[in-house]
Amino acid sequence: MVSTSSTAEGRRDLQLLPKAHLHLHFTGSMRHGTLVELAERDGHVLPDALVEDWPPRLSAADEKGWFRFQRLYDVARSVLRTEDDVRRLVLEAAEDDGADGGRWLELQVDPSGYAAKFGGITRFTELVLDAVADASARTGVGIGLVVAANRTRHPLDARTLARLAAQYADRGVVGFGLSNDERRGTTADFAAAFAIARRAGLRALPHAGELVGPANIRVAVEQLGADRLGHGVRSAEDPALLDEVVRRGIALEVCPTSNVSLGVFSDLSSVPLPTLLEAGATVALGADDPLLFGSRLHGQYAAVRAAHDLDDATLAHLARMSVEASCAPDSLKEELAREISAWAGSGLD
Structure with a gap:
């Protein structure tokens, strides 16, 4: 069992802890300052929730709350008007992750x-992949692209995207996902799309187990063949399911700040990270949509450290799991494993 007590001797700098970031959405990765600047450039008036009242107060406890969240996301996406805007977003996402210890x-x-x-x-897709290659070369942060289908659209659209992803399986696309409101659509209807992606060697990375509980996780595992679960945090509500997730080696992309902001849990101390760790689950912390939730990768580690009084050994374990669950090349995984061990054995702040 992983310890969750704080160290008696002090705490290390989490920004220096090497880590992988496995749950970050494209537009949601945008810097707030970039959003405001691009909107002003084109005379685009942003809602107060994205300017004076940023970060916005959000809740997805009901469909009205999710609609508001999605509307703000769509507004943010609308400021991306040129290829240079796309390149800037990808570069800044890599820079921000690098500053947080993301490798x-x-x-x-x-x-x-x-x-x-x-x-x-x-x-x-080709524009984004070109931007990814450039950003990786400039920042030293390795980047893989996950092509995701929208569960509110027809499953045939998902098959089209799966075939697209498969075309670039050896050119920077590493996985195929399924996102948007879990309460909409029928998860099993997307099985054919995930089969296409898996045949191409892509990892199956659907969202499941955030807004909907364990039942949807079972479908994602058994019918979509999930290798990782976007969120998956509500597996903690079903011990037998959690045991199965652990047995299969399915990693959980846990996004604490997002979970609280959307009303999945009332506060950070209620996010069941200790339960997941004690069960032996592979957990990778992610920021989800920093543009809307106001917290990036480092913030997730700092949040769970404070909320659950995690010691440095546990935080290093979380970083190791993020790397192990990633699609990074084996050589990079080995390098980061050594660097994480060095961080855990280093002097304190």
Whole structure:
């Protein structure tokens, strides 16, 4: 069992802890300052929730709350008007992760949400992959792209995106996901799309177990063949299911700040991270949408350290699991494992 007590001798700098970031959405990764600047450039009036009242107060406890969240996300996406805007977003996401100790980033995007403005899903995907290669070279942060389908659209659209992802399986796309409001659509209907992606060697990375409980996790595991679960945190509500997730080695992309902001849990201390760790689950902390939740990768580690009084050994364990669960090259995984061990054995702040 992993210890969750604080160290008696002090605490190490979490920004120096090497880690992988496995749950970050494309537009949601945008810096707030960049959002405001791009909107002003084009005379785009942003709602108060994205300016004076930022970060916005959000809740997805009901569909009205999710609609508000999605509306703000769509407003933010609308400021991306040029190829340079896309390149800037990707570069700044890599820079921000690098500043937080991130050494590998998996950026998730639904190309269909940008296709009309950027010449179609294929052209947009190629633009993002080119931006990814440039940002990685400039920052030293390794980056893989996750193509994600929108569960509020028809499953046939998901198959189209899965085929698109498969075309780039050896050119920077590392996985296939499924996102948006878990309460909409039927998860099992997307099984064919995930089968296409898996045949191409892509990891299956659907969202499940955030807004909907254990039942949807079972579908994602048994019918979509999930390798990781976006969120998956509510597996803690079903011990038998959690045991199965652990047995299968399915990693959970836990996003504490997002969970609280959307009303999944009342506060950070209620996020069941200790339960997941005690069960032996592989957990990778993620920021989800920093633009809307106001906290990036380092903030997730700092939040759970404070909320659950985690010691440095446990935080290093979380970082190791993020790397192990990633799609990073084996050589980078080995390098980061050594660096994490060095951090855990280093002097204190």
